[in-house]
Amino acid sequence: MQPHQTRLRVRYAETDQMGVVYYANYLVWMEVARVEYCKALGFRYKDMELEDGVLLAVAEAQCRYLYPARFDEEVIVDTRVTSANPRMVSFGYEMRLAEGARKLATAATRHIFCNREMKAVRLPAKYWTAFGIR
Amino acid sequence: MQPHQTRLRVRYAETDQMGVVYYANYLVWMEVARVEYCKALGFRYKDMELEDGVLLAVAEAQCRYLYPARFDEEVIVDTRVTSANPRMVSFGYEMRLAEGARKLATAATRHIFCNREMKAVRLPAKYWTAFGIR
Amino acid sequence: MQPHQTRLRVRYAETDQMGVVYYANYLVWMEVARVEYCKALGFRYKDMELEDGVLLAVAEAQCRYLYPARFDEEVIVDTRVTSANPRMVSFGYEMRLAEGARKLATAATRHIFCNREMKAVRLPAKYWTAFGIR
Amino acid sequence: MQPHQTRLRVRYAETDQMGVVYYANYLVWMEVARVEYCKALGFRYKDMELEDGVLLAVAEAQCRYLYPARFDEEVIVDTRVTSANPRMVSFGYEMRLAEGARKLATAATRHIFCNREMKAVRLPAKYWTAFGIR
Numbered sequence: 099m100q101p102h103q104t105r106l107r108v109r110y111a112e113t114d115q116m117g118v119v120y121y122a123n124y125l126v127w128m129e130v131a132r133v134e135y136c137k138a139l140g141f142r143y144k145d146m147e148l149e150d151g152v153l154l155a156v157a158e159a160q161c162r163y164l165y166p167a168r169f170d171e172e173v174i175v176d177t178r179v180t181s182a183n184p185r186m187v188s189f190g191y192e193m194r195l196a197e198g199a200r201k202l203a204t205a206a207t208r209h210i211f212c213n214r215e216m217k218a219v220r221l222p223a224k225y226w227t228a229f230g231i232r
Numbered sequence: 233m234q235p236h237q238t239r240l241r242v243r244y245a246e247t248d249q250m251g252v253v254y255y256a257n258y259l260v261w262m263e264v265a266r267v268e269y270c271k272a273l274g275f276r277y278k279d280m281e282l283e284d285g286v287l288l289a290v291a292e293a294q295c296r297y298l299y300p301a302r303f304d305e306e307v308i309v310d311t312r313v314t315s316a317n318p319r320m321v322s323f324g325y326e327m328r329l330a331e332g333a334r335k336l337a338t339a340a341t342r343h344i345f346c347n348r349e350m351k352a353v354r355l356p357a358k359y360w361t362a363f364g365i366r
Numbered sequence: 367m368q369p370h371q372t373r374l375r376v377r378y379a380e381t382d383q384m385g386v387v388y389y390a391n392y393l394v395w396m397e398v399a400r401v402e403y404c405k406a407l408g409f410r411y412k413d414m415e416l417e418d419g420v421l422l423a424v425a426e427a428q429c430r431y432l433y434p435a436r437f438d439e440e441v442i443v444d445t446r447v448t449s450a451n452p453r454m455v456s457f458g459y460e461m462r463l464a465e466g467a468r469k470l471a472t473a474a475t476r477h478i479f480c481n482r483e484m485k486a487v488r489l490p491a492k493y494w495t496a497f498g499i500r
Numbered sequence: 501m502q503p504h505q506t507r508l509r510v511r512y513a514e515t516d517q518m519g520v521v522y523y524a525n526y527l528v529w530m531e532v533a534r535v536e537y538c539k540a541l542g543f544r545y546k547d548m549e550l551e552d553g554v555l556l557a558v559a560e561a562q563c564r565y566l567y568p569a570r571f572d573e574e575v576i577v578d579t580r581v582t583s584a585n586p587r588m589v590s591f592g593y594e595m596r597l598a599e600g601a602r603k604l605a606t607a608a609t610r611h612i613f614c615n616r617e618m619k620a621v622r623l624p625a626k627y628w629t630a631f632g633i634r
Contacts, residue, residue, distance in 0.1 A: 110401065111256060111394045113249040115303055118618070120245055121558040122531075125524035126379045133378065133438065144438040156523040160562040166618055169249055170401065170412040216520070216568055244535065245528045252484070255424040256393035260513045263390075267512065267572065278572040290389040294428040300484055304535065304546040350386070350434055379524060381517035383571055388513050437517055 118166035131175040161205040172196035252300035265309040306330035386434035399443040440464035520568035533577040541630040563607040574598035
């Protein structure tokens with residue numbers, strides 16, 4: 099599937115005393131990128147939760163940090179679905195600076211579709227096309 | 233009412249590139265202190281939410297920053313109820329370093345009792361004594 | 367001085383189990399708005415820190431929460447300098463939903479200009495006009 | 501090397517609207533556990549940064565989420581060094597509920613020793629024993 103591009107600007111709150119972005123915040127950016135990606139796929143993650151009661155519980159996250167991001171830099175997150183079936187979906191991410199294109203990090207997350215009680219469920223068929231499930 | 237003392241240690245995640253604790257994190261500490269304070273008052277905030285469906289929605293927060301806290305320092309938060317009635321409760325906070333007692337900040341929050349739909353409700357009478365309501 | 371408008375979208379990470387934005391995150395938004403406001407005033411906060419070694423240490427923050435913001439909503443933050451002199455600057459904020467213009471919160475922060483050692487300094491004259499200091 | 505046990509209590513701020521702990525916060529807990537682990541190894545991470553100018557830059561983080569943690573639960577993080585040499589160190593983590601010992605997550609991080617300019621450096625020999633480097 100086509101990658102989707104999300105742009106965000108590093109917040110002061112996201113830095114730590116090392117003078118660079120604190121490592122957990124890359125996972126926040128990945129979530130922001132996932133939400134935008136869903137919109138690009140044709141649905142709102144919010145609606146999937148509210149209307150269909152389907153949540154994306156994170157089963158695994160992994161991030162490789164290549165170069166530190168700093169306050170006020172613009173970051174581009176390229177996101178794509180790397181695999182999907184009615185039980186789970188995996189995303190791949192590549193983060194880089196908008197200026198100069200320096201690669202910051204590569205990352206991946208794996209998610210299980212579940213209901214509000216956090217029990218695994220099958221993804222309703224109406225979402226299959228969006229995630230590339232046949 | 234008696235103040236309650238909460239101790240916490242500054243996390244690396246809580247610092248910013250200024251080398252001190254980011255200002256929004258004091259509000260997180262105040263919340264940690266409120267939860268501990270409720271336990272000292274004889275009930276668990278979690279149970280009030282889960283069993284009685286009563287939430288403490290923040291209506292106002294104010295913090296005066298006197299001296300910056302740094303990574304790995306131990307901080308003491310003194311918390312007390314400054315006023316309460318069946319509709320709302322106010323807390324006062326004083327934060328200082330455990331070592332040397334340097335005062336870090338004074339703060340206050342005002343909360344409205346509400347239900348899960350965020351509508352204002354009257355606090356159930358069983359909690360009145362805990363909050364000093366007669 | 368003219369208010370500056372910042373737009374941001376509520377992140378999943380910014381919500382809490384109440385289903386609304388956690389109260390400390392409004393202070394993060396206010397910081398994002400301040401940084402954008404500085405750009406609108408004609409300088410980058412980053413450069414003021416890096417090149418002139420002048421930091422804006424928060425001395426006080428206050429926020430009145432009127433209506434809860436929720437995941438994926440677009441929020442507009444109107445920011446303006448409410449008072450300034452070579453020693454300190456105060457900002458006022460008004461936050462509302464982009465859709466429907468419901469007012470979410472009003473807030474204020476007061477900052478002291480200081481150096482990297484967190485000692486109070488006078489703001490270099492070249493920044494006076496930007497902050498409306500005569 | 502011996503694992504070290506860190507205890508912490510889930511903060512309200514750490515939950516999200518799914519009613520469970522937001523996934524990025526596990527990385528914050530891992531950092532809290534690393535800092536405590538260093539103390540158990542006989543030195544303070546703060547001093548290594550301040551006195552020797554040696555920082556632990558994260559090169560990779562990975563977390564497998566097994567069961568969701570909820571507000572106010574006590575969490576135990578077992579941490580240990582899984583490999584180390586004068587250039588880098590890896591940590592392994594296991595997180596579980598204090599009550600009932602349900603396993604929450606397993607995780608790993610890999611770090612590169614670097615200086616304040618974020619350049620790779622060799623770990624000073626005085627820290628070798630602590631990290632189990634011979």
